[in-house]
Amino acid sequence: MHGFVRDVIAEKGNGVFLIGPTASVHEAVHLMNSHGVGALVVAERAQMVGILSERDILRRVIGARCEPDHTRIRDVMTRDVITVGLETPITEAMETITNRRVRHLPVVGPGGELAGMVSIGDLMRWAMLNQQSEIDRMAGYVTGRELG
Numbered sequence: 001m002h003g004f005v006r007d008v009i010a011e012k013g014n015g016v017f018l019i020g021p022t023a024s025v026h027e028a029v030h031l032m033n034s035h036g037v038g039a040l041v042v043a044e045r046a047q048m049v050g051i052l053s054e055r056d057i058l059r060r061v062i063g064a065r066c067e068p069d070h071t072r073i074r075d076v077m078t079r080d081v082i083t084v085g086l087e088t089p090i091t092e093a094m095e096t097i098t099n100r101r102v103r104h105l106p107v108v109g110p111g112g113e114l115a116g117m118v119s120i121g122d123l124m125r126w127a128m129l130n131q132q133s134e135i136d137r138m139a140g141y142v143t144g145r146e147l148g
Helices: 005-012 025-035 054-062 090-100 120-143
Strands: 039-044 047-053 104-108 114-119
Touching (some): 005 090, 005 114, 005 120, 025 039, 025 054, 090 104, 114 120
Antiparallel strands (some): 104 114
């Protein structure tokens, strides 16, 4: 499969939703629900300090019977954020998601700045579209006609 994370970001956009570490989990859930996203980058003074995902909320808040209104993101976020670069091949990003058992990867630019976020769904969509394109190309080659 061809392509780089930059290609997925170019197609889907580079919007990332940020939240501060002192916000409540309730605030984070509201932000996630209102934007239809499964993870937020936790940032302090324009620096990524963590990520908060649906899985974090289920395990560290709901599962631990913490009160979402009184639980701070800094207490339940994932601190060791796994990232990929814009030039990371799609296959490598998919391997990272599979091997590290995460669903969202913040994307960093060459200077380390936040350049977007990709999810397992974004990468699977890209793979499916790319796969169909490759099938069409090979069918054209085999049949001797070009498919446009």
